[in-house]
Amino acid sequence: MEHIVIIGNGISGVTAARHIRKLSDKTITIVSAETDYFFSRTALMYVYMGHMKFEHTQPYENWFWEKNRIDLKKGYVKTIETKSKTLHFADGDTLQYDKLIIATGSKPNKFGWPGQDLDGVMGMYHKQDLDNLEKHAPSNDVCKHAVIVGGGLIGIELAEMLNSRSIPVTFLVREDSFWNGVLPSGESEMINRHIKKHHIDLRLSTNLREIKADENGKVKSVIIEETGEEIPCNVVGLTAGVSPNIDFLKGSDIEVGRGVKVNRFLETNIKDVYAIGDCAEQREAIGNRRPIEAVWYTGRMMGETLAQTICGNRIEYKPGHWFNSAKFMDIEYQTYGWVFSERNKQDYEQHFHWKHKDDTKCITVAYHKDTNKFLGINTFGIRMRHEVFDRWLTEERDVDYVMKNLQEANFDPEFYSHYEAEILSAYNNTLQTT
Amino acid sequence: MSLAKPDALGITTKQKVALAVGIVGLFILTLALFNTNFPNEGLSLTAALGLIAIGVIMYSREAYLTKLEGIKNDGQWFKSVSSRGFWGWVLGVILTTFYVVLYFYPKYLGLGQGVDGSNNGLIALFDPLSQLLSGRNASQWFVYGTLYTVAILAFGYKFILKYRHNRYQQIRTVSVMFFQLGFAFLIPEFMYVMNNDLPYYDLKSVWPLNYYLFDEWSVNAFLSNGTIGLALIIFGILSIFVITPILTYKFGKRWYCSWVCGCGGLAETAGDSFRHLSSKKLSAWKLERWLIHTVLVFAVVMTVAMVSTYLGYDKNDFWLTKKIFILLSGIFLTMVYILVMIFKRNSFPRKTIISASICFGVVIAFFTTMYFVDISQIRINAKYFSFGLNENTYSLNGALRTFYGFGIGSIFSGVIGTGFYPILGSRAWCRFGCPMAAILGFQQRLFSKFRITTNGGQCISCGNCSNSCEMGIDVRHYAQKGENIVRSSCVGCGICSAVCPRGVLKLENDSMKGRINPTEILLGNDVDLMELVNQK
Numbered sequence: 021m022e023h024i025v026i027i028g029n030g031i032s033g034v035t036a037a038r039h040i041r042k043l044s045d046k047t048i049t050i051v052s053a054e055t056d057y058f059f060s061r062t063a064l065m066y067v068y069m070g071h072m073k074f075e076h077t078q079p080y081e082n083w084f085w086e087k088n089r090i091d092l093k094k095g096y097v098k099t100i101e102t103k104s105k106t107l108h109f110a111d112g113d114t115l116q117y118d119k120l121i122i123a124t125g126s127k128p129n130k131f132g133w134p135g136q137d138l139d140g141v142m143g144m145y146h147k148q149d150l151d152n153l154e155k156h157a158p159s160n161d162v163c164k165h166a167v168i169v170g171g172g173l174i175g176i177e178l179a180e181m182l183n184s185r186s187i188p189v190t191f192l193v194r195e196d197s198f199w200n201g202v203l204p205s206g207e208s209e210m211i212n213r214h215i216k217k218h219h220i221d222l223r224l225s226t227n228l229r230e231i232k233a234d235e236n237g238k239v240k241s242v243i244i245e246e247t248g249e250e251i252p253c254n255v256v257g258l259t260a261g262v263s264p265n266i267d268f269l270k271g272s273d274i275e276v277g278r279g280v281k282v283n284r285f286l287e288t289n290i291k292d293v294y295a296i297g298d299c300a301e302q303r304e305a306i307g308n309r310r311p312i313e314a315v316w317y318t319g320r321m322m323g324e325t326l327a328q329t330i331c332g333n334r335i336e337y338k339p340g341h342w343f344n345s346a347k348f349m350d351i352e353y354q355t356y357g358w359v360f361s362e363r364n365k366q367d368y369e370q371h372f373h374w375k376h377k378d379d380t381k382c383i384t385v386a387y388h389k390d391t392n393k394f395l396g397i398n399t400f401g402i403r404m405r406h407e408v409f410d411r412w413l414t415e416e417r418d419v420d421y422v423m424k425n426l427q428e429a430n431f432d433p434e435f436y437s438h439y440e441a442e443i444l445s446a447y448n449n450t451l452q453t454t
Numbered sequence: 455m456s457l458a459k460p461d462a463l464g465i466t467t468k469q470k471v472a473l474a475v476g477i478v479g480l481f482i483l484t485l486a487l488f489n490t491n492f493p494n495e496g497l498s499l500t501a502a503l504g505l506i507a508i509g510v511i512m513y514s515r516e517a518y519l520t521k522l523e524g525i526k527n528d529g530q531w532f533k534s535v536s537s538r539g540f541w542g543w544v545l546g547v548i549l550t551t552f553y554v555v556l557y558f559y560p561k562y563l564g565l566g567q568g569v570d571g572s573n574n575g576l577i578a579l580f581d582p583l584s585q586l587l588s589g590r591n592a593s594q595w596f597v598y599g600t601l602y603t604v605a606i607l608a609f610g611y612k613f614i615l616k617y618r619h620n621r622y623q624q625i626r627t628v629s630v631m632f633f634q635l636g637f638a639f640l641i642p643e644f645m646y647v648m649n650n651d652l653p654y655y656d657l658k659s660v661w662p663l664n665y666y667l668f669d670e671w672s673v674n675a676f677l678s679n680g681t682i683g684l685a686l687i688i689f690g691i692l693s694i695f696v697i698t699p700i701l702t703y704k705f706g707k708r709w710y711c712s713w714v715c716g717c718g719g720l721a722e723t724a725g726d727s728f729r730h731l732s733s734k735k736l737s738a739w740k741l742e743r744w745l746i747h748t749v750l751v752f753a754v755v756m757t758v759a760m761v762s763t764y765l766g767y768d769k770n771d772f773w774l775t776k777k778i779f780i781l782l783s784g785i786f787l788t789m790v791y792i793l794v795m796i797f798k799r800n801s802f803p804r805k806t807i808i809s810a811s812i813c814f815g816v817v818i819a820f821f822t823t824m825y826f827v828d829i830s831q832i833r834i835n836a837k838y839f840s841f842g843l844n845e846n847t848y849s850l851n852g853a854l855r856t857f858y859g860f861g862i863g864s865i866f867s868g869v870i871g872t873g874f875y876p877i878l879g880s881r882a883w884c885r886f887g888c889p890m891a892a893i894l895g896f897q898q899r900l901f902s903k904f905r906i907t908t909n910g911g912q913c914i915s916c917g918n919c920s921n922s923c924e925m926g927i928d929v930r931h932y933a934q935k936g937e938n939i940v941r942s943s944c945v946g947c948g949i950c951s952a953v954c955p956r957g958v959l960k961l962e963n964d965s966m967k968g969r970i971n972p973t974e975i976l977l978g979n980d981v982d983l984m985e986l987v988n989q990k
Contacts, residue, residue, distance in 0.1 A: 031915070042974070063916035070529035071953075072730075072921045079915045079930055081735060184528040217522060316914050321979040328983065338980035345912050347955040350524030350619075354912070354957055380523075403957035406910025406977055414981075431909055431960050433951050435621040 023047040024330060025107065025117035027097055031316055032297025033123035034058045035323025036330075041088050043331040048089070049115065051107070053096035055147050057082060061125075062316060064150045065177045069184040074147075100272045102290045119330060122269070122280055122288075122295040123323070126262035126314050133169075133258075135231030140239035141256045144178045153181070156255050160187045163254040167191075167242045169228045170260030171198050173346050176211075178257045179220050180349050190221040190251055192228055192244070194260075204361055204384050206373040207400060211348050213379060218349055231256055262314050264299040277301050279312045284336045286326045294330075296322035306339060308358050315344060341413040342396070343406060351380055356409035357396025359386040369395060372419070372450060374443045376401070383443065387419035394422045402439065403431035423447045468516040476509025486579040487563065496582035503600070507608045514612035523619035525953050527922075535876065536727045542876035550873030557864040558843060560594035587643040595654075599639055602720060606634045609723035616726070622948050622961070626712060630719035633658055638716045651679055655686055658714050660693040662753040663890035665863060669855070670764040699897055705963055706904025707894035708946020715890075717883060720872065721924060722947060725880025729924035729949065732879030738926055742943065743809070745886045746895075749862055751813050753889040755820045756854040758783050763830045763851040777825060784821045787814065798900050801970070862887065881924040885943060895942030903963040904946065905970075906939035908932060911978035912958045919950035919959060933958050936976040940969055 024040055026033040029052035037048050050058075063077040085092055096110040100120070107115040128143025130136045142152045157163035166182050168175050171193030182189045195201060198215065200208040215222045227245035234240040241252045264279035275281045275289040279301030286294050297319035302311045309318075321339055328335045345354045360369060370389035375382035381401030387394050394417050397409065408429040412422055427440045465473070482502035485492075492498040518526060535541040555562050564575020573581055577592050580600060584592035610631040617623035637658045645652055653675045661667045667690050676683035701709045711718045721729075732738075758780060766776030791814045799807065823829070832850035836857070848856055871883025884891050898904060906929070913936070919929035925943045929950045932939045939959075951959040974987040 039974075060915040060917060062914045063918070066916065066918060069527075070532040071525075071527040072917055073531050076917045076921045079917065079934060317911055317978055320911075320976070324975050324979055324987075325983065328987075335980070335983060338983070340978050340981055343911065343978055345914075345956040350522055352955065352957050403909070403960070406912055410910065410977060431907075431957060433620065433622045433948060433960060434962065435625055437621075 021045060021047045022118045023049065023116065024119050024121065025115060026050045026121040026123055027107070028052060028123035028125055028297070028299075029055065029058045029092070030061060030123060030125045030297060030319065031058075032125070032319035032323045033121060035320045036121055036123065036296060036327050037090050037323075038088070039324055039327030040330055041090060043327060046330075047091070049091040049093055049117075051093045051095055051097060051115070053094065053110075056092065056094060057085070059147070061145070064144070064147065065181050068150060068153060068181045074150075097268055100269065100274065100293075102273045102293060105292070117292075119292045120294070121326065121330075122266075122274075122293065122299060123297045123319075124265045124268075124299045125319075126298040127265040128174075128258055129170075129261045129263055130258060131260065133228055133230060135233060135239070136258065138231055138233050138239050138256075139237055140254060141231060141258060143258050143262075144174050144181075145262060153255070153257075157182060157185070157187055159185060163187050165190070165251070165253040166255040166257065167251055167253045168257040168259055169242075170258065171195060172259060172261060173199075174262075175257070175259035176215065176348050178259055179215065180218075182255075182257075183218055183220065183349075187255075188219075188221070190223060190253070191215065192226045192242075193222065193224050194227055196225045198222070198224070200361055201363055202361055203398070204359065204371055204373065206375060207382055207384060207398060208361075210375060210379060210382055210400065211351070214349055214351055262298070264301065264312060266299050284338075285329055285334060286322055286337050287329075294326055296326050306337075307342075309339065309342065317343065341410050343410070348400075351401050352403065353398065353400050354404055355396065355398045356404065356406065357386070357394070357413050359384050359396040359398045372423075372447055374439075374446045376439060376442075381439065385419060385422065385447075392418040392420065394419045397422070405429045405431045466516055469513050472509050472512035472516065474509075475512065476506050479503065479505030479507075479509060483576060483579070487576045489564070489575050492579070495579050499579050499583060502579070503604050507604060510608035511611055514615050517612075518615040518618065526616050527953070530727070530730060536731075538731065538877060546874055546876045549875065550869055553864075553869040553873045556594055556598055557868060563594050563597065565594050584643075587640070588646045590646075602716070603634050603639045605724045606716075606719045607631055609726065610719075613723050613726055617952065620948075620952050623952060626948070627722065629713045630715075630722060633714050634716055634719050649679060649682065651675060652683060652686070655690075656716070657686075657689070659716070660698060660710075660890055661690060662694075662750070662757065662893070663715075663717075663888060664690075665753060665757070665858060665889075668757055668761050670760070673761075673764075694893070698894065699901075702894050702897040702904075703902050706902050706944070706946050706961075707891070707898045707942075708904065708944075708961070710894055711884065711891060711945035712947045717867065717871070717888065718881075718945060721875075721880040721884060725872075725875050725924070728875045728880045730879070730921050731877065732881060732885065732924055732926035734920050734923070734926050734928045736928075739928075742886050742926070746888070746892045747809070747813055749866070749887050750889040750892040751817055752854075752858060752862065754787075754817055756858045758821065759824055759829060759851040760855050762824055763849075766828065766830070780821050780825045784818060784825075787817060794900065801900075862889075879924055879926070881926075881945070884945065885925050891943070891945075898944070899940065899942035901966075903966060903969075905962065905964070906932075906944065906950065907960045907962055907964075908936050908938055909956075909958045909960065911936055911976035912956045914956055916955060918953040918955065922949045922953050924949070929959070936971075936973045938969060938971055 024046050026037055029050045033050055037050055040046060040048055057078050058080065059077040060079060063072065066072045067074050067077060095113060097107050098110045099108045105117050107117065126145065128145050140156045142149050157166060165188050167190045168178050169192045175191065179189050179191050197205060197208040198211045212222060229243040229245040231239060232241045232243065239254060239256050241250045242256060243250050266276055266280055269276050269280065273290055274293055279299050280288055280295035281303055282288055282295050282300045283303055286296055286300065288295055298314040300322065305311045318339060322337055325335055325337045341357055343356050347353065368388050368390060369386050372385045373382065383402065384398045386396045394412060423444055426443060427438065430438065479502045482498055531537045535545060561567055564573050564577040566573060568574035568578060573591055577594060577597050580592035580597045583600065584590060584596050610627050613627050614624050638656045642654050642656055653672045666672055673687060676687040712722055762776045762780050765774060765779050829850040833847055834850055834853040835847045836844040836853060866887045867883045871887065874882055913933040915930055915934045917930050919933060923929050924947065925945055927941050927944060929939060946961055948961050951961055975984045
């Protein structure tokens with residue numbers, strides 16, 4: 021029986037394994053150096069916050085793998101010999117494959133800051149990062165102050181985590197407003213205010229110069245680039261983005277750029293070797309998407325697609341309309357279609373922005389200024405139906421239609437206040453004035 | 455777990471004061487329990503209950519109003535009381551002991567232990583309130599009802615603050631507070647004042663949860679009270695056969711379980727801190743299905759045995775005789791069974807059909823036996839079934855009724871159901887035992903507009919939904935497949951939807967069509983692939 025080996029037990033690799041099992045009887049082995057069983061990476065924060073225990077982040081019970089004949093191997097792959105189709109592990113073990121799927125995900129970025137490898141400096145990505153945080157910041161007695169470097173999704177989650185244990189946080193953000201490379205300014209500024217309401221010391225347009233150690237090699241403080249200010253702290257979180265976790269491929273025949281280079285069929289340059297998820301880099305970007313998409317959903321979708329190819333139905337990776345979501349402390353965020361920040365948007369992209377007076381809800385609708393075609397929507401504090409926006413995007417509705425029918429897309433719980441009327445009248449007013 | 459208890463999760467000074475206030479209230483009740491003579495019982499009772507309520511209110515305000523609106527579950531798996539730690543077990547033992555004494559040894563609470571059979575101890579402390587409401591002395595059930603109501607009101611307030619950003623939660627909680635205070639507590643007392651021959655009847659408590667409604671003494675008492683009594687018993691029958699199916703069809707079983715029911719009310723309010731303790735394992739779900747349906751079969755057989763026995767008395771000249779009653783019951787259940795097999799056969803796996811058929815067969819076998827044999831002539835000694843607590847000899851129908859009252863009504867719903875809150879989670883009774891929940895769940899699974907809709911492909915499998923499901927449903931199992939949740943056990947509390955960080959879940963009533971939507975490839979991926987795989 022053909023042996024499929026998957027390196028990485030995250031959402032991409034596990035989705036591929038599950039679908040291959042549904043479609044075939046092939047032998048499947050998942051290799052991971054991180055944990056024994058698949059867990060939801062996005063849920064690590066809730067373990068530190070005490071909402072859940074680590075075992076609750078595991079979507080399948082432990083018997084699931086044996087029952088579905090998916091072998092799990094714990095080990096760190098050191099090198100891949102593609103000619104003999106052999107994996108060599110750090111402990112000297114080897115494993116033969118017929119087809120190999122690389123799904124090793126990401127690792128936190130480090131930009132060569134002095135002191136970036138000190139004790140007490142960590143990312144927030146792997147299970148080991150969580151263990152490390154638990155060790156260095158179990159309480160606000162042990163960790164009197166923490167500094168987070170990098171204003172993205174993981175940064176704000178780390179801030180929320182530390183906040184849950186009343187550990188004071190200074191949050192260094194390079195941009196002049198939170199995540200404004202992605203979010204339009206109205207939204208980004210609302211999130212700035214929300215972060216501050218949680219008593220987090222948000223420092224915009226601020227860079228890290230270096231991390232200083234005490235006599236034991238532990239973090240003592242950070243120095244701010246712009247002002248030279250020294251901020252004493254016990255923990256530094258590096259959350260300035262992630263990049264593909266593919267160091268172990270250097271020296272192999274598999275072609276890599278920033279990630280593992282793949283074509284639209286998720287095939288690498290070597291036959292029978294595939295890459296999916298965060299670590300895969302499309303040779304050519306698909307539509308408005310980036311060549312590397314480090315998102316839960318795209319990892320899952322690549323896993324679903326590749327399983328078809330492996331099982332004989334060779335099929336292109338064709339993601340549908342872009343969607344994503346996140347939560348910024350107490351404010352939920354969803355996006356459907358494309359809404360770009362002022363920094364990244366094209367000339368034709370026009371925005372309508374509405375914000376509720378309580379400063380926790382807003383939406384931004386993007387449309388083509390000449391054709392009025394609806395391009396996408398960002399919503400904060402209001403839940404929307406994925407299915408409805410997916411349909412409207414496929415039907416290429418214009419922005420007027422979307423604004424008038426917004427209620428159809430509402431997904432808030434029953435009895436919640438509705439804002440569609442207010443949004444529509446704001447929209448009509450804007451049209452009259454412009 | 456190697457986690458050191460995070461100090462930051464300790465409580466504030468104000469919360470310590472609030473705890474102290476509440477404990478003083480409880481201490482007054484404890485003193486009463488040990489027969490302390492208070493100069494003014496009315497005042498002492500007011501002080502005790504008032505202090506407990508004020509303690510809870512102060513504590514909650516400090517816990518929630520000092521923070522921004524949002525999900526407030528920080529540290530629930532660290533705190534000893536809410537994570538099966540030391541204090542969780544202590545609380546479990548205290549609650550369990552209280553229930554055992556309440557059900558089996560009420561004299562230790564002071565029932566009838568005073569001069570000339572009046573009360574003393576804890577129950578005497580409640581006499582003034584009982585006198586005020588209905589002009590009689592308190593019973594252990596009045597004490598229990600009062601404490602129960604205070605708990606739902608005080609912790610209901612806490613729950614409303616905790617979810618002050620969520621109107622579904624707030625309205626639902628006001629509803630359970632209203633039904634407990636009005637229907638379970640006040641109205642029965644007033645009914646007694648108006649007509650003291652009527653048995654206690656909590657109008658919202660429907661058979662088979664209210665398993666004593668059709669007891670001989672109860673039916674006789676209703677029937678000897680003219681029109682009002684007759685109206686009440688007809689309402690009791692309509693409740694289960696007409697009102698319940700209609701409301702469940704329109705809204706799902708949540709209309710009852712998390713909006714009206716008293717057991718549910720306590721679980722949702724006082725039990726909220728323990729909701730995440732329910733087991734989500736597949737094995738627990740299997741146990742649940744066997745256990746709850748066994749209790750339902752037991753409830754049906756017991757009720758029919760009991761009613762048919764007193765209909766079978768020689769002096770009964772009513773048209774509804776024993777044999778007609780058993781026949782009607784049998785025909786009704788057979789019709790339900792046949793209709794389900796004809797119309798809904800394909801919506802269940804084979805195993806479920808077999809299990810349902812076994813349950814049906816057992817019930818019909820009992821009915822047949824009762825039809826031909828006078829079971830009241832079969833004698834049974836109860837000591838073998840009650841751990842020696844009860845040494846009386848009963849006829850079979852009486853034994854069924856007695857053992858049901860003891861095993862299910864007292865031990866399962868009370869001692870285990872509530873006493874084990876800090877161990878098994880807040881809905882152990884509702885999930886594993888309640889026959890009413892089984893009937894409503896059957897209706898919900900087969901014939902209801904209610905479902906929890908999953909929002910396309912937005913799930914990140916984080917597990918917050920499953921973790922907070924008090925009924926032990928692995929909500930994530932469905933959400934991560936993009937599949938709607940249609941489960942007989944779902945009580946529609948809506949917490950899974952509230953805690954979801956990505957806005958994936960929505961409770962709603964919509965058309966029956968497409969309610970259950972299994973998918974293989976989720977929304978967001980290649981449209982052709984989705985069609986190819988999902989519609990095979």
